[in-house]
Amino acid sequence: MKDFQTHTISVYIRNNPGAxxxxxxxxxRRGYNIDSLVVSPAMDGRFSRVSISAKGASDSLKQINLQLEKLVDVVHCIEHTDTEAIVREMVLVKVAADATKRGEILQITKHFGGKTVDFTDNSLVIECSGASSKLDAMIALLGNxxxxxxxxxxxxxxxxGGNPT
Amino acid sequence: MNAAEAVIKCLEKHGVEYIFGYSGGAAIPFFDALVTTNTDIELILVRHEQGATHMADGYARATGKPGVVLVTSGPGATNTITGLITAQMDSVPMIVITGQTISPMLGKDAFQEADVFGISLPVVKHSYLVRSHEDITRTVNEAFYVATSGRPGPVVIDVPKDISSTEGVFDLDAAMDLPGYTVPGHGDKDKIKQIAKAFKKARKPLLLVGHGCVLSSAEEEVRELAEKLNVPVVTTLLGKGAISEKHDLSLGMLGMHGTAYANFAVKNCDLVCSIGSRWDDRIVGKLDEFCADAVRIHIDIDPSEYGKMITPDYWCVGDARLILEELILQVEECDSATWVEEVKQWRQDYPLKYDKIQGGLTMQEVLAELDKQSDSEAIVATDVGQHQMWAAQFCKSTKGKNWLSSGGAGTMGFGFPAAIGAQFGRPDDLVVSVSGDGGFQMTLFELSTAAIHKLPVKILVLNNSYLGMVRQWQELFFDERLSGVDMVGNPDFVKLAESYGVKAFRMSSSDDVAKVWEEALAYNDGPCLIEAVCNKTDNVYPMIPAGANYDKMLLEAPSEKLDKPTGST
Incomplete structure (x- = not known):
């Protein structure tokens, strides 16, 4: 398990049932665990954009990409490194907070560029987007x-830049 | 016209001669359309859907044209799964049309409903669940293109009964819409040049030829290349016939039960060029030591095969025949004369051999006699196991599409129905099905199908009352603890055949072999079964234990205990 790394892959795929x-x-089939999978319609509605992050052995990832490319529904499939791609995630966090805690929580939210999207007597819902590591840091603080x-x-x-996704 | 009739019309357009099928509720519109369209396509009504898929598969392997299967929903469709994986593993073009419950009942556990699209996903090249009658002709056109182009494979079309019954106007030439599908053709010229250059430096080069060469009809090119380079050729199990095994440069099959001289060549070569083979585990043995010091070249149409098992030094994606055509132009004769002599010496010193048994019969002599009497011209279809390996060793293939065997999937029960399909496709050729007593009983009910159509297929049952290959492994690697291999309770195969109205012969000693074969090969009024009652304890050699280095090849039964193999099954 030691060399298992997270890989980020984008797939441009025909929007067919079962794809x-x-x-x-x-x-x-190759023992890869998908950590996250985001699917949404592409600009051309006949296609979908898929972003995958998955953990597994690096040497089998090349195989996986080739197998994905082989699917009749897949138009292309590209693995991205952090430097050549913008990778973003969004989180919604509901925190229990009465009047005494609110100030501190709002300060944390502001620091990470988040905003409150729900505000009640005893809870807040915070929305924040950015790199996953940034969200991890914010969540860790909110964990207090x-x-x-x-x-x-x-x-x-x-x-x-000019590279395709 | 309804959608089912449009499908039949589309099949006609694609040149379909036979549909191998089995009816059922959800497929009735299609079976009805076979009548209402007055089609020339002949329905071959089988006895089990697995049989239909293997017949379509055998038809496809023997003719190069896609086989077509038509079955109903639920269990009818799930019975095709074994046939689908058999075709998928061996890259055989096949179209399987399955009836489905009506659209409004999908996902509601309707009678004979099964998620055929989902169940079949891992064993198809591509698949469709047709949602609208407007899509149906495009779907059929795409299915034929996908199944037969690139690396061929099976395609499933699942059609709900309400859709197949829908009346409409259908464009049989509906355009395909496959933006994600590309078919490699000519290889990259620079890469071919590099490959040609690599041959120039080699002193002990070897061609490793697989099913891809048969699928792309590259037999002529393989021979030309081998002759021009003066390079010996080994073939995989499914590559048999890609070069005539009687050719001076052919060393026969390599791998686990390959010929000793083919395997010596693999072990000693300084360049190995695989064409249309996928470095299967039966071939490479110990992966990281396979031809480790040789230059390794890979020519294949499927980009996902590069580096899957072996990372080659040079490679080229494309159709085997087209790449070889170009490669032949680029290469010159290798400095390989000494090597070719060395290899030929091995062939002389370590021939395939077997001992006859006084008063008994070995599978090898039965197959060797078939090879002799058929002049190596028969289409041979096999199951999987000992009989398959001996057939591969002793039935020489002299041309492509004459050797039909379940290689990747190793499907028992494949051979006999595959032979039926092959006989439909090539009515004038001699077709022999070679099975063991175990495998034959998995699809023997197709005796009806063979009998009804009076197909002159020869059905050889090599009966040793054992699942011989498993017994061989248990003897060699499991301290002779035999478990689950004794076929006690076998029927009387001669009487069984006769009960289907099929002529039957029996041979049980060496003295019978020539005479029985003469009679059987002369019998052409319909199918005939030949039961060969064989020695129960023979084992197949040479043998490289699974996952072992080529050094570990056994030429005969070992005198000491062997370690358990590390490779797969």
């Missing part, structure tokens, strides 16, 4: 209070 199943199967619920979007990515 996602075919992709996921390739990962699971009582986090009631949390939902992360999973990573989405776009290649920088």
């Amino acid at each position: 996602l199943m075919r992709m996921c199967q390739i990962f699971s 209070y009582e986090i009631v619920e949390m939902v992360r979007s999973g990573q989405m990515l776009m290649a920088r």
Whole structure:
């Protein structure tokens, strides 16, 4: 398990029923665990954009990419490194907070560029987006209070400059 | 016209001669359309859907044209799964049309409903669940293109009954819409040049030829390349016939049960060029030591095969025949005369051999006699196991598409229905099905299908009352603890055949072999079964234990205990 790294892959795929199943199967058959999977319609509605982060042995990742490319529904599939792609994630965190804690929590939120999207007598919902590591840091600090619920979007990515995603 | 009729019309357009099928509720519109369209396509009604898939597979392997299967929903469709994986593993073009419950009932556990699209996903090249009758002709056109182009494979089309029944106007030439699908053709010329250059430096080069060469009909090119370079050729199990095994440069099959001289060549070569083979685990043995000191070249149409098992020094993606055509132009004769002599000496010193048994019968002599009497011209279809390996060793393939064997999947019960399919596709050629007593019983009910159509297929059952290959492993690696291999309770195969109205012969000693084969090969009024009652304890050699280095090849039964193999099954 020691050399397992997280890999970030973007796939441009035909928006056909079952296309996602075919992709996921390739990962699971080779012992890859998908950490996050974001699927949304592309500009051309006949296609979907898929962003995947997955953990597994680096040497089998090349195989996985080739197997993905081989799928009839897949138009292209690219692995991205952090430097050549913008990778972003969004989180919603519901924190239990009465009037005595609110100030500190809002300060943390402000520091990370987040905002409050729900405000009640005894809770706040904070929305924040950015690199996953930034969200991790914010969540760690909010962990000093009582986090009631949390939902992360999973990573989405776009290649920088002239490179295709 | 309804959608089912449009499908039949589309199949006609694609040149389909036969549909191998089994009816059922959800598929009735298609079976009805076979009548209402007055089609020339002949329905071959089988006895089990697995049989239909293997027949379509055998038809496809023997003719190069895609095989077509038509079955109903639920269990009808799930019975095709074994046939699908058999075709998928061996890259055989096949179209399987499955009836499905009506669209409004999908996902509601309707009678004979199964998620066929989901169940079949890992064993198809591509698949469709048709949602609208408007998509149906495009789907069929795409299915044929996908199944037969690039690296071929099976395609499933699942059609809900309400859709197949829908009346409409259908464009049989509906355009395909496959933006994600590309088919490699000619290889990159620079890469081919590099490969040609590598041959120049080699002193002990070797061609390793696989199924891809048969699929792309590259037999002529393989021979030309081998002759021009003066390089010996080894073939994989499915590559048999890609070069005539009677050719002076052919060393026959390599790998686990390959010929000793082929395996010596693999072990000693300084360049190995794989064409249309995927470095299967039966070939490479110990992966990190396989031809480790040789220059390794890989030519394949499927980019995902590069580096899957072996990372080659040079490679080229494309169609085997097109790449070889170009490569032939680029290469010159190798400095390989000494090597070729060395290899030929091995062939003389370590021939395939077997001992006859006084009063008994070995599978090897039965197969060697078939090879002799058929002049190595028969289409041979096999199951999997000992009989398959001996057939590969002793039935020489002289041309492509004459050797039909379940290689990747290793499917028992494949051979006999595959032979039926092959006989439909090539009615004038001699077709022999070679099975063991175990495998034959998995699909023997297709005796009806063979009998109804009076197919002159020869059905050889090599009966040793054992699952012989598993017994061999248990003897060699599991301290002779035999478990689950004794086929006690076998039927009387001659009487069984006769009960289907099929002519049957039996041979049980060396003295019978020539005479029985003469009679059987002369019998052409329909199928005939030949039961060969064989020695129960023979084992297949040479043998390289799974996962072992080529050094570990056994030429005969070992005198000491062997370690358990590290490789797969």
